[in-house]
Amino acid sequence: MGKKSKYDADLERLQILLVETQHWTIDQGRKTVIVLEGRDSAGKDGAIKRITEYASPRQTRIVALPKPTDRETTQWYFQRYVPHLPADGETVLFNRSWYNRAGVEPVMGFCTPQQHVQFLSDAPAFERILADDGIVLIKLWLDISKAEQARRLAERIEDPLKRFKVSPLDAEAQARWDDYSQARDRMLAETDHHPAPWTVVATDDKKAARLNIIRHILRSIGGPGAASDAPDPAIVFPASQSKGRLAP
Numbered sequence: 001m002g003k004k005s006k007y008d009a010d011l012e013r014l015q016i017l018l019v020e021t022q023h024w025t026i027d028q029g030r031k032t033v034i035v036l037e038g039r040d041s042a043g044k045d046g047a048i049k050r051i052t053e054y055a056s057p058r059q060t061r062i063v064a065l066p067k068p069t070d071r072e073t074t075q076w077y078f079q080r081y082v083p084h085l086p087a088d089g090e091t092v093l094f095n096r097s098w099y100n101r102a103g104v105e106p107v108m109g110f111c112t113p114q115q116h117v118q119f120l121s122d123a124p125a126f127e128r129i130l131a132d133d134g135i136v137l138i139k140l141w142l143d144i145s146k147a148e149q150a151r152r153l154a155e156r157i158e159d160p161l162k163r164f165k166v167s168p169l170d171a172e173a174q175a176r177w178d179d180y181s182q183a184r185d186r187m188l189a190e191t192d193h194h195p196a197p198w199t200v201v202a203t204d205d206k207k208a209a210r211l212n213i214i215r216h217i218l219r220s221i222g223g224p225g226a227a228s229d230a231p232d233p234a235i236v237f238p239a240s241q242s243k244g245r246l247a248p
Contacts, residue, residue, distance in 0.1 A: 007207045011050060014214045017228055019054050022091060024223035026059055029088035031135045032221060035097045038142030039180060040173040041152035043203045044095050045165070047142070047213050052093065061086075064095040077101060077119060078126050086135065098123065102187035107179045108172065120190040131195035138220050140213060141188065141200050141239065145247045146177050148204045181248065188239040198239035200246065205235075212236045 025032060034051070036044045052060055063084045072080050078098055086092045096104075101119040105111040111119075130137055144152075153170050156162045173180070192198045199216060203209040212235045218225030237245065 007211070010211055011214075014211060014218070014228065015050070015054050017218055017225060018051065018214060021218055021221055021223055021225035022055055022059070024225075025091065025221060026056065026089040028223070030221070031086040031088060031133075032091040033086060033130065033135055033137045034091070034093045034217060035099065035137070035139045036093065036095055036142060037097065037099050037103070037140065038203070039144055039149060039184075040167065040170055041149050041156070041165075042142035042144040043206050043209055044142060046206060047210050048093055048095055050210050051214060051217065055091065059090050061090065061092045062095060063092060063097075077115075077122070085130070098126070099187065099191075102191065103180065103183050104169070107176055107183050108169070120186070123191045124193045124196070127191075127193070127196040136221060137196040138217060139196055139198050140216070141184070141198055142203045142209070142213075143200055143247050144203050146174065150174055181246075184246070188242065192239045200237055200239055200242045202235050202245075208232070208235055 024030075036047060038044055048062060052062060061084065063081075065080065065084075068080060081094075081098050084092060084094075098119075101111055101116060102123070106113070106116040127137055153173065156165050156170070188198050188200075201209050201213055201216075212231040215228050215231040216236050218228035219230065
């Protein structure tokens with residue numbers, strides 16, 4: 001069995017288990033939120049595509065919000081995200097989330113330093129409220145090396161099918177690499193807490209990352225998902241054990 005066909009076979013098995021697990025969450029009325037964060041080109045879109053490919057269209061939503069409106073910038077920060085939270089039996093995936101205020105916004109100057117500090121204090125409290133209401137909150141940081149990000153960003157520009165992936169902020173991703181690293185480290189240190197811990201995924205190998213993300217999600221949700229193989233600890237690991245393992 002070749003490498004590609006083994007990946008496809010492994011992915012199919014995991015997607016079958018995802019379908020079984022989601023059927024269980026619907027039957028049990030479980031509410032699931034999956035947050036995918038990471039630098040540009042870390043693989044969020046590809047992972048979400050494989051997670052949701054065979055998911056229930058009525059009970060699954062992908063949320064990727066645009067920049068806030070003038071009115072939204074005056075609201076309580078978390079207000080624009082609350083309407084997208086799941087009801088019983090629903091699964092919601094955030095392709096970037098309220099954690100914009102821990103990464104892109106402070107690095108690019110889209111929020112004040114005071115707003116950044118306030119967010120880092122408020123986020124764990126907000127997430128405890130969600131957990132207390134029965135929401136299973138899975139937070140994933142997709143980590144990528146600087147060299148691999150540069151390669152993927154260049155590939156986007158050359159590929160006409162990836163036109164919608166190209167962003168004006170792409171050029172800043174490499175130029176402000178160190179600033180993003182500092183913001184990432186602070187975010188993981190200050191918002192990793194028991195009801196909603198951060199899990200880091202090394203994504204330089206896209207296919208291995210996708211398989212292991214699904215394994216982690218399945219085991220985090222439980223039910224039929226508990227039967228999944230454990231993710232590779234060299235690829236998926238708790239943020240609390242990430243010192244020296246993150247892309248510098």
